[in-house]
Amino acid sequence: MRKKGFWGAALTLAALGVLSATAAIAAEKVYINGIDANFPPFAYVDKSGNPDGFDVKALDWIAKEMGFKVKHQPMDWDGIIPSLKAKKIDIVASGMSITDERKKQVNFTIAYWKIKQVLVAKKEAKVTVEQGPGRREQDRRSARNHRSQVDRGEPDQKGREEVRARAV
Numbered sequence: 001m002r003k004k005g006f007w008g009a010a011l012t013l014a015a016l017g018v019l020s021a022t023a024a025i026a027a028e029k030v031y032i033n034g035i036d037a038n039f040p041p042f043a044y045v046d047k048s049g050n051p052d053g054f055d056v057k058a059l060d061w062i063a064k065e066m067g068f069k070v071k072h073q074p075m076d077w078d079g080i081i082p083s084l085k086a087k088k089i090d091i092v093a094s095g096m097s098i099t100d101e102r103k104k105q106v107n108f109t110i111a112y113w114k115i116k117q118v119l120v121a122k123k124e125a126k127v128t129v130e131q132g133p134g135r136r137e138q139d140r141r142s143a144r145n146h147r148s149q150v151d152r153g154e155p156d157q158k159g160r161e162e163v164r165a166r167a168v
Contacts, residue, residue, distance in 0.1 A: 030069040033059055034089035037074035042095035045074055058112075059093040081105055 035043040035051055043053040051072035063070040073089055080096070083089045084106055097115050098108050121127050 028069075030071055031063070031090040032088070033070050033072045033091045033093050034075050034080050034083050035072050035092075035094040036077040036080065038077075039095050043072075043074075043093075055093045055095060059091070 033056075035053075035056065037043060037045045037051065039053070041053055042055045043051065046052040051074060056072050059070055059072075070091070075083060075089075080089075080092055080094065081102065084092055092106070095113070096102070098111055102108075119127070
């Protein structure tokens with residue numbers, strides 16, 4: 001009976017030791033976040049030379065809550081995905097929109113920010129929604145259904161409220 005108790009205690013202590021060592025190793029891990037430092041308010045370098053912005057602060061908070069460290073590495077946007085694929089950085093929390101092309105190269109979490117792009121033109125401009133740059137047929141159909149996305153000139157108060165409501 002004593003031998004069983006001894007081995008049970010020994011195994012428990014060994015398991016605790018392994019867990020403690022694993023936790024210590026995990027706590028020492030520093031993940032490198034690649035940021036586009038020219039994308040305020042999401043990511044930028046402040047006057048003191050420190051990375052800052054919405055994405056930087058969000059990832060700092062997540063790291064604190066989950067018990068790991070993060071270093072934010074400013075880099076050219078064109079090098080973000082290649083650096084991630086080459087394992088020079090571990091994470092990209094820097095305003096990266098999820099696109100089908102990017103999904104083929106990297107994995108994404110659930111989106112935490114949605115981007116909605118609109119076309120704005122002067123009242124006298126001849127451009128239409130259908131002529132917008134990069135418009136595919138499905139985009140044109142969608143734009144015709146949501147014609148208020150094209151704002152010709154300064155919107156009145158109602159127009160501003162509609163734009164704000166759509167942005168939320």
